[in-house]
Amino acid sequence: MPNAKIIPIRGEEPIRPRLVDDLEPDLLARLMEFWAFVQRRLAGDYCVDDLGFDPEFNDKVLMAMMRPLYKSWFRVEASGLENIPDTTGALVVANHSGVIALDAVMTQVALLDEHPAHRHLRMLGSDLVFQSPFLGEIARKAGHTLACHPDAERLLRDGEIVGVWPEGYKGIGKPFAERYKLQRFGRGGFVAAALRTRTPIVPTAIVGAEETYPMIANATVVSRLLGLPYFPITPTFPLLGPLGLIPLPSKWFIHFGEPIPTDQYPKNAADDPMLVFNLTDQVREQIQQTLYRLLMQRQSIFG
Amino acid sequence: MGDLGVGRVVLVTGVSRYLGGQLARILSEDPAIDQVIGVDIVPPKLKLPGMQFVRADIRNPVIAKVLGEAGVETVVHMGVIATPRQAGGRATMKEINVIGTMQLLAACQRTPSVKALVVKSTASVYGSGPKDPAMFTEEMQPRHAPRSGWAKDSSEVEGYVRGFARRRPDVAVTTLRFANFIGPGIDTAMTTYFSLPVIPTVLGFDARLQFIHEDDGLEFVKRAVLKSYPGTFNVAGSGVLMLSQAIRRTGHQRIALPEFLFTPFGRSISQAGLIDFTAEQVRYLTYGRVLDTALATSTFGHQPMYSTPQAFASFLARREVSVA
Numbered sequence: 154m155p156n157a158k159i160i161p162i163r164g165e166e167p168i169r170p171r172l173v174d175d176l177e178p179d180l181l182a183r184l185m186e187f188w189a190f191v192q193r194r195l196a197g198d199y200c201v202d203d204l205g206f207d208p209e210f211n212d213k214v215l216m217a218m219m220r221p222l223y224k225s226w227f228r229v230e231a232s233g234l235e236n237i238p239d240t241t242g243a244l245v246v247a248n249h250s251g252v253i254a255l256d257a258v259m260t261q262v263a264l265l266d267e268h269p270a271h272r273h274l275r276m277l278g279s280d281l282v283f284q285s286p287f288l289g290e291i292a293r294k295a296g297h298t299l300a301c302h303p304d305a306e307r308l309l310r311d312g313e314i315v316g317v318w319p320e321g322y323k324g325i326g327k328p329f330a331e332r333y334k335l336q337r338f339g340r341g342g343f344v345a346a347a348l349r350t351r352t353p354i355v356p357t358a359i360v361g362a363e364e365t366y367p368m369i370a371n372a373t374v375v376s377r378l379l380g381l382p383y384f385p386i387t388p389t390f391p392l393l394g395p396l397g398l399i400p401l402p403s404k405w406f407i408h409f410g411e412p413i414p415t416d417q418y419p420k421n422a423a424d425d426p427m428l429v430f431n432l433t434d435q436v437r438e439q440i441q442q443t444l445y446r447l448l449m450q451r452q453s454i455f456g
Numbered sequence: 457m458g459d460l461g462v463g464r465v466v467l468v469t470g471v472s473r474y475l476g477g478q479l480a481r482i483l484s485e486d487p488a489i490d491q492v493i494g495v496d497i498v499p500p501k502l503k504l505p506g507m508q509f510v511r512a513d514i515r516n517p518v519i520a521k522v523l524g525e526a527g528v529e530t531v532v533h534m535g536v537i538a539t540p541r542q543a544g545g546r547a548t549m550k551e552i553n554v555i556g557t558m559q560l561l562a563a564c565q566r567t568p569s570v571k572a573l574v575v576k577s578t579a580s581v582y583g584s585g586p587k588d589p590a591m592f593t594e595e596m597q598p599r600h601a602p603r604s605g606w607a608k609d610s611s612e613v614e615g616y617v618r619g620f621a622r623r624r625p626d627v628a629v630t631t632l633r634f635a636n637f638i639g640p641g642i643d644t645a646m647t648t649y650f651s652l653p654v655i656p657t658v659l660g661f662d663a664r665l666q667f668i669h670e671d672d673g674l675e676f677v678k679r680a681v682l683k684s685y686p687g688t689f690n691v692a693g694s695g696v697l698m699l700s701q702a703i704r705r706t707g708h709q710r711i712a713l714p715e716f717l718f719t720p721f722g723r724s725i726s727q728a729g730l731i732d733f734t735a736e737q738v739r740y741l742t743y744g745r746v747l748d749t750a751l752a753t754s755t756f757g758h759q760p761m762y763s764t765p766q767a768f769a770s771f772l773a774r775r776e777v778s779v780a
Contacts, residue, residue, distance in 0.1 A: 201696060
């Protein structure tokens with residue numbers, strides 16, 4: 154811009170008051186708030202909980218980055234939010250798909266933005282997450298922790314909404330041909346945690362995530378070289394390079410199903426493997442049925 | 457958990473270092489304690505009027521004579537050294553920590569008057585790594601057991617202490633696993649680290665840190681001496697600070713180095729004598745570690761006065777005073 158006029162900041166004329174007057178008061182307030190936020194962050198003047206959850210950073214930075222994806226790209230429709238309690242704990246159990254765990258992040262946005270009590274979803278992730286640089290750091294700041302009994306029970310006892318994806322890597326790393334077919338549900342550890350803390354289990358079905366990255370093959374040699382559980386080949390990745398990382402804009406539905414109560418069982422119910430297996434199957438079955446129902450209702454993948 | 461009675465003789469090891477000396481001072485001012493005997497290899501810098509100092513190496517059997525002759529009732533083991541620099545080399549450090557503890561415990565076992573043992577241990581016995589639970593409770597086993605340095609010495613010390621507790625079931629044994637000490641007076645590897653003008657961190661990781669204020673830590677040791685609380689307890693200020701957050705609070709610069717550069721970098725500056733950067737320390741600064749302190753606060757009926765952020769603030773306040 155060779156013709157741009159240079160406005161002296163410390164000129165003779167007091168330029169700032171006029172600028173401030175020109176701004177809408179609402180915008181000014183927001184700017185001030187943002188400036189205060191930046192200063193607070195730079196001074197380290199904020200609180201994290203014992204697990205390293207940084208609510209301010211999560212809500213104002215991480216979730217803000219994910220909202221456009223949630224609203225405009227995937228146009229997520231969340232239902233059954235009344236099945237998530239306002240103040241007490243619950244265990245959200247959902248199907249897992251889509252190569253990278255976008256479904257988990259979208260569920261987090263759904264509960265924070267659309268639930269009347271703006272609940273934070275505290276997820277249980279694999280140790281691979283916490284081993285990886287950046288990923289582990291962000292996961293902790295977003296409130297997530299390692300999938301292990303002590304952590305799950307601690308969060309549930311504190312009345313948090315805990316999210317588990319029991320299919321794990323088998324779920325997100327499955328080929329496109331097996332979409333919406335639930336994989337094995339781990340060892341049912343999540344059921345034991347719910348039983349011990351007497352919190353309800355909310356079976357949750359997510360439709361749309363399977364089509365974001367249709368995985369046509371798994372490059373096992375590459376995955377073994379990189380120490381990853383799988384290495385996806387999709388129609389666009391790695392063919393188009395970084396462009397292949399853009400998810401397809403499928404239309405999403407997230408349904409939080411009817412809660413399965415766990416407080417009617419005796420105290421040591423978690424030590425009864427048969428009961429744990431049965432409850433695990435019940436949760437799995439309920440999610441599978443809801444998936445079929447949602448798929449029937451869906452008009453088209455990108456609808 | 458009864459009182460052990462008035463007119464007691466307490467022996468404190470490691471009194472020539474900061475915490476041991478402070479503890480000896482606090483105990484000698486307490487009316488419930490008759491006599492404080494301080495033991496260390498070098499004489500204390502500060503003269504403590506209420507304390508009888510015995511210059512002895514706990515690595516040799518002289519300690520047994522001291523224990524027997526004075527009729528010591530409570531032994532407080534503060535003599536585990538954290539950094540090689542304090543001892544003059546890693547080999548000496550290990551010898552003082554491990555052989556010293558073995559000798560001390562052997563002497564305690566032979567001395568019938570000993571009724572209580574309080575051991576200052578560290579949270580680093582839990583190790584740190586990506587497979588750790590978010591918070592450690594006392595009965596949890598480490599998932600990444602420490603393999604070197606102070607942390608390994610401390611887990612060995614704890615092992616010998618457990619063995620002693622089995623052989624002398626009549627002795628009340630209290631093991632206190634402390635988070636990193638911090639405060640206006642104490643110098644540790646952590647305070648040196650946070651005093652570096654440019655603070656190195658591991659790229660892509662942000663550890664959760666916990667601190668215990670020196671006054672709070674000493675208060676817990678004192679309470680364990682005055683009244684008996686047998687068992688192992690985690691002691692830390694409530695809440696956590698992220699490493700990045702703590703560095704922002706110091707106002708210093710942060711330099712994030714990839715892990716493969718961090719360790720050689722740490723080693724080179726520790727060789728330069730600036731700071732002790734052990735492998736365990738690097739792991740701690742990468743993955744962090746948090747203690748669940750519910751057992752200690754409920755058993756002792758006492759909560760640390762300073763939370764973790766407050767304890768860190770008291771360390772920062774000292775620095776500002778010294779600059780001014």
